[in-house]
Every structure is written in C-alpha cells, then in structure tokens.
Amino acid sequence: MSSLVKNYNRRKISFARGNGSYLYTKNGKKYLDFVQGIAVNSLGHANNYLIKEMTKQARKVWHVSNAFTIPEGEKLAKKLTQKTFADAVIFQNSGAEATEVAIKIARRYFYSIGQRKKNRILCIKNSFHGRTLAAIFASGSKKMTEGFGPKIDGFDHFDFGDHNSLKKSITSRTAAIMIEPIMGEGGIKVVPEWCLKELRKICNKKKILLILDEVQSGIGRSGKFLSFEYANIKPDIVPIAKGIGGGFPIGAVLMSKKVALGMTPGSHGSTFGGNPLAMSVGNAVMDQIFKRNFLKNVQLLSKLFFYELGKIKNEFPDIIEEVRGKGLLIGLKMRVSNMRFIQKLFENNLLTIKAADNVIRILPPLNVKKKEIAIAIKIIRNACKEYK
Numbered sequence: 335m336s337s338l339v340k341n342y343n344r345r346k347i348s349f350a351r352g353n354g355s356y357l358y359t360k361n362g363k364k365y366l367d368f369v370q371g372i373a374v375n376s377l378g379h380a381n382n383y384l385i386k387e388m389t390k391q392a393r394k395v396w397h398v399s400n401a402f403t404i405p406e407g408e409k410l411a412k413k414l415t416q417k418t419f420a421d422a423v424i425f426q427n428s429g430a431e432a433t434e435v436a437i438k439i440a441r442r443y444f445y446s447i448g449q450r451k452k453n454r455i456l457c458i459k460n461s462f463h464g465r466t467l468a469a470i471f472a473s474g475s476k477k478m479t480e481g482f483g484p485k486i487d488g489f490d491h492f493d494f495g496d497h498n499s500l501k502k503s504i505t506s507r508t509a510a511i512m513i514e515p516i517m518g519e520g521g522i523k524v525v526p527e528w529c530l531k532e533l534r535k536i537c538n539k540k541k542i543l544l545i546l547d548e549v550q551s552g553i554g555r556s557g558k559f560l561s562f563e564y565a566n567i568k569p570d571i572v573p574i575a576k577g578i579g580g581g582f583p584i585g586a587v588l589m590s591k592k593v594a595l596g597m598t599p600g601s602h603g604s605t606f607g608g609n610p611l612a613m614s615v616g617n618a619v620m621d622q623i624f625k626r627n628f629l630k631n632v633q634l635l636s637k638l639f640f641y642e643l644g645k646i647k648n649e650f651p652d653i654i655e656e657v658r659g660k661g662l663l664i665g666l667k668m669r670v671s672n673m674r675f676i677q678k679l680f681e682n683n684l685l686t687i688k689a690a691d692n693v694i695r696i697l698p699p700l701n702v703k704k705k706e707i708a709i710a711i712k713i714i715r716n717a718c719k720e721y722k
C-alpha cells in the first residue's frame with residue numbers, strides 16, 4: 335500500500351532509467367517518451383551535458399541564501415535578458431510560483447505608481463496557471479477550485495476567443511491581462527498571432543500590463559524561445575518554468591525594467607529560488623537551446639511531425655478531428671476517447687498525455703531524432719488502423 339496521498343491517477347508502471355527520448359523499466363522494457371515530464375525534460379533524459387554541468391556545480395556549492403550574491407543566477411538572468419524582451423528576472427522553483435509572482439509584480443507596479451485600486455487580473459476561463467490558491471482562482475476552473483474556498487478575489491474571466499467579453503471585462507480596476515499564448519492543459523489551443531498583437535494594443539490603450547504565461551509553451555517548445563515571439567510583440571511580464579531546468583525544478587519571471595522597479599528590497603523572496611545548483615542546470619539548458627540552428631531544427635522537426643500527423647488525420651478522419659499546436663507542443667483533438675487512444679499508444683510503447691477538450695498531447699524532447707518521430711508516427715497510424 336502506498337503512503338502517498340491519492341491526488342493523482344497514477345499508472346502502475348515505473349521507470350528505472352532514461353536516455354534521450356526513451357524510458358526503461360526495471361526489466362528493460364523500452365518506451366518512447368513523448369511526455370517528457372510534461373514538456374519539462376526539454377533535452378531528453380540523462381543528457382550528458384546537463385549531467386556534466388550539474389555534477390560540476392554539485393561538487394562546488396549547492397545552496398546559499400539569497401542574502402548573498404549568486405554568480406550562477408546572475409549569469410542565467412543575464413542570458414535570459416539577452417535572449418528575450420526582458421530587462422530583469424526573478425527566480426522561483428515552479429510554474430505556479432512563477433505565475434503567482436507575475437501577479438504580485440503586476441499589482442505591485444500599480445501600487446508603486448500610486449494607482450492602488452488597480453489590482454485585478456483578467457484571465458481566460460478554464461485556463462491553467464498552476465495549483466496554488468491564487469493560481470487556481472486565476473484559472474477560473476470550477477473543477478480545480480472545488481472545495482478550496484473561500485474564493486480568492488482579484489480575478490475576472492472571459493471565454494477563450496470571446497473578444498467582446500474580453501473588452502467589456504476591462505475596468506478601471508484591471509491591472510493586467512494574463513493568458514497562455516498556447517493553452518497547454520486546456521487542450522493545446524493556440525492564440526493566433528493577430529490576437530496577441532491586438533491584445534498588446536488593447537493593453538497599451540488601457541494602460542494595463544500584459545502577462546503571458548509561457549510555463550509550458552516557452553524554452554523552445556514552440557520552435558521559438560518564447561512562443562509569443564512569432565507575433566513580434568513585447569509583453570510586460572512572462573512566467574516560465576517547465577523546460578528551463580530540463581528536469582530540475584526551476585521557475586522564473588521575466589519582466590520589463592518598468593515593472594521591475596516596483597519590486598524593491600524585501601518585497602518578495604524565496605528560500606530555494608535561484609540556488610546555485612538549479613542555476614547551473616538552467617545555464618546548461620540555455621547553452622544547448624541557443625546552440626546554432628537548435629531552434630531552427632525544432633521548427634524543422636515540427637514541420638515533419640505535423641505533416642505526418644496531418645496525413646494520418648486525413649486517413650482516419652473519424653478518429654482524429656484536428657492536429658494543432660506549435661513546434662513540438664502538439665495536440666491531437668480526438669473524435670474517439672482520448673483516454674482510450676492514449677492507452678492503445680501506451681500498449682505499443684509510446685507515452686503521451688491527455689489535455690482538456692479530448693486532446694492527446696505529444697511532447698517529445700526538443701532534440702528528438704527524426705527516426706524517433708517516424709517510430710511514433712508508425713505507432714499512431716497502427717493504433718488508428720486497429721482502433722475499434
């Protein structure tokens with residue numbers, strides 16, 4: 335009997351080790367892992383460079399307090415600002431923490447400029463920003479908040495794609511709009527580039543902040559370092575997490591200089607956030623993602639994968655309704671039960687994971703091999719053929 339709380343529906347299977355795109359059970363059974371910890375292991379399992387860099391740091395110093403200067407964190411923050419819109423960074427340990435801090439930064443900014451009533455955050459109904467108290471009420475999902483009242487105030491919601499409701503919901507008390515540029519848990523729903531551009535314009539006009547939650551879609555997952563880059567816009571605040579640690583828990587918030595000014599000494603802190611061990615791994619992940627042609631290759635692999643999945647969709651329109659997503663953040667919107675289909679893939683040694691809206695998420699590592707994509711395509715096509 336497990337002593338763990340049963341807040342997950344876990345599969346019985348466990349894995350003894352991993353290598354690149356593959357996971358192995360104790361008995362040596364091999365699975366093609368296209369979950370990768372839900373877009374976390376951006377460079378696959380047991381990446382040699384990450385192991386080397388992490389081990390090097392582990393022999394020096396793991397953790398020191400944020401009361402001291404941490405060179406590894408300075409270095410990672412510098413890289414993140416050089417490669418993105420951001421001027422400043424705060425480090426955390428998870429995605430939910432990063433989105434919470436994003437909310438804090440937005441509120442604090444208006445507080446610091448004397449607009450103290452401007453503190454409400456406008457979000458998409460049934461979005462996903464993590465599981466802390468504030469984050470579940472930001473998500474506006476009935477299921478996630480059930481039993482966790484009293485309701486945390488300060489969040490307003492509009493429906494995905496409902497532009498009228500979005501515009502109407504902005505009041506003099508709105509501080510920021512916070513959305514996922516690609517809704518991950520919500521079913522790989524991509525916010526079109528023109529929408530992101532329009533959102534930026536609305537925020538400028540209303541003098542409110544734009545928070546883009548790139549926790550799942552960021553760190554090269556979309557084929558760009560941050561997915562909103564396709565739309566050529568500059569947000570104000572961007573929480574990131576999943577992919578940046580390559581499997582080591584790291585969260586971060588990227589922000590403009592303007593909003594960073596509100597976060598004065600003592601306004602926020604974290605014991606573990608930004609510790610030397612985590613920062614070394616983050617630096618190693620950045621080294622790999624910004625190697626020449628790495629992101630270009632993600633886009634090429636994505637093109638190949640979407641092309642092949644599109645063919646399967648055309649062959650089996652009664653099984654697959656739509657192939658959607660960006661880069662290697664791929665969703666199959668199913669006409670049959672996503673759960674049953676995931677089970678079929680699992681029985682054929684391909685790991686995938688569900689999302690809302692009857693979607694199957696496919697999340698290979700960003701350095702997946704063409705050959706491995708071909709294997710997955712074969713398994714998916716066979717599962718369609720045999721699906722009854």
Ligand SMILES: *Cc1c(COP(=O)(O)O)cnc(C)c1O
Binds near residue numbers: 462576
């Ligand atoms: C996963 C996720 C989070 C929460 O991250 P945790 O590390 O699980 O707290 C927040 N926002 C988005 C968009 C996510 O996909």
